[in-house]
Amino acid sequence: MQRVHAVKEGVFSVVMIGDSTVWHPFLALIPFLDTLRSTPRQAVDTVISKLRLMDLPHWDGSHADEYSPVVDVETQRARVGEVEVVVTVVYQQKALLDMAILGDVMHTLLEPQGAVPVPDVVLVGPSGMHHLTRLCCRSETSRDWSILNYEQRLRDALSAVQEACPDAALKAFTTHSVCNAKMDGHLDNGAGRERVLACAAGNTTGCFGPPRSQADEPYWEAMAADQLESFNASLWSSWGAENLVVRERAVLSEPAFSSRWEVVDGHSLTLGHCDETEDGDHYSERILEQELTLMLLPGAHGTDAS
Numbered sequence: 001m002q003r004v005h006a007v008k009e010g011v012f013s014v015v016m017i018g019d020s021t022v023w024h025p026f027l028a029l030i031p032f033l034d035t036l037r038s039t040p041r042q043a044v045d046t047v048i049s050k051l052r053l054m055d056l057p058h059w060d061g062s063h064a065d066e067y068s069p070v071v072d073v074e075t076q077r078a079r080v081g082e083v084e085v086v087v088t089v090v091y092q093q094k095a096l097l098d099m100a101i102l103g104d105v106m107h108t109l110l111e112p113q114g115a116v117p118v119p120d121v122v123l124v125g126p127s128g129m130h131h132l133t134r135l136c137c138r139s140e141t142s143r144d145w146s147i148l149n150y151e152q153r154l155r156d157a158l159s160a161v162q163e164a165c166p167d168a169a170l171k172a173f174t175t176h177s178v179c180n181a182k183m184d185g186h187l188d189n190g191a192g193r194e195r196v197l198a199c200a201a202g203n204t205t206g207c208f209g210p211p212r213s214q215a216d217e218p219y220w221e222a223m224a225a226d227q228l229e230s231f232n233a234s235l236w237s238s239w240g241a242e243n244l245v246v247r248e249r250a251v252l253s254e255p256a257f258s259s260r261w262e263v264v265d266g267h268s269l270t271l272g273h274c275d276e277t278e279d280g281d282h283y284s285e286r287i288l289e290q291e292l293t294l295m296l297l298p299g300a301h302g303t304d305a306s
Contacts, residue, residue: 012083013117014296015109015165017090017102018125020282021176021266025295026074026089028288033078033085047075047115051090056104066146068095073109075116088116096130096146099153103160110164119168122161123264123295126154128175128244129281132236147234150244154251162260171295172257173264174248176281177271178241183280196237204228241267241281264294 016022034041053059054069075088090105091097102124109116131147146153161170180197198206204225233243245267252263269290270277276284 010083011117012085013119014085014087014121014123015090015106015116015119016088016123016125016295017097017105018123018173019091019097019127019129020093021129022123022125022173023089023091023093024282025288025292026076026087026091028285029087029292030076032292033076033080033087036078036080036085038079038081041078045077049073051105051108053098053101053105056101056108058101058104060098060100063098063145066096067098068092071097071105086117088119092127092130097127099124099126099157100160102157103164106161106164119165121171121296122165122168123171123173124157124161125173125266126150126157126175126244126248128241128248129236131234131244132178132240133234150247151251154248155254155256158251158257158261162257170261171264172248172252172261173291173295174267175241175244176266176283177273178236178238179274179277179280180238181274181280182277183236196235199228199232199235200237200239202228207231264291266291269294 016026049072050070051073052070053067054061054064060067071090071092073088073090075086077087078085088109090109106122110118131150158170158172180193180200183193183196194212195207207228208225232239234240249263252258252261269287270281270283273283273287276287
């Protein structure tokens with residue numbers, strides 16, 4: 001915790017925003033904070049609440065069916081010497097978080113009733129995992145708009161957070177790599193993984209053919225073979241994750257963001273580590289520790305956006 005020790009007194013505040021791949025590092029941080037505490041943990045050191053996104057000024061009602069209307073917010077506090085460390089996570093584990101509303105989220109957290117100190121560090125994960133469509137729901141088109149407009153929504157999020165937190169160190173956390181061999185837990189059945197692998201291999205029969213059974217893929221609709229590339233780009237797979245990361249890095253390389261945002265490359269940190277994941281996209285304690293180091297340490301740069 002070099003950043004904490006560099007603060008002689010006062011408050012050191014961190015805000016982390018994203019999906020479960022951001023929430024897991026937050027959970028890993030809690031026991032580490034406990035080892036640094038100067039005073040025993042108190043009940044008031046943990047605050048858990050929900051934030052209603054649909055009540056915020058920039059909630060997009062025209063695409064409301066795509067996004068989660070609420071997010072979970074958890075704050076952990078620890079006294080470390082003369083410094084109060086405050087770490088807040090805003091996350092949605094099961095649904096898509098609307099990146100374009102993150103400016104409203106930050107302003108709400110920082111209001112007096114929000115009780116979150118002005119952050120020294122803000123980490124944004126674009127929730128890329130939840131743009132990857134599970135095959136069991138492939139006929140649903142509710143995420144088509146958010147996938148097609150991924151770059152602009154990311155730009156909106158980064159710009160809004162820059163405006164809300166002009167003095168914070170800003171970090172962008174790229175989408176994890178997906179291990180195809182371990183993703184059955186997300187696809188719910190073996191047929192789903194077989195179809196992903198067929199698509200990735202260019203096997204149009206396996207990719208676009210009929211379901212093995214209606215019970216395995218109840219929402220499946222066949223598609224034309226010329227949709228292979230766009231279809232692959234939206235799959236919960238290694239190819240789908242790589243596609244999102246390429247798009248994230250391109251935005252983060254733009255002049256408006258490249259000098260302001262430090263990239264914590266979750267994709268590079270997890271790529272090729274199938275032996276360290278049980279479900280294909282959440283990784284081991286060793287990788288969580290690497291991610292936390294890059295998220296929190298000053299001058300600890302991940303792979304650059306290029």
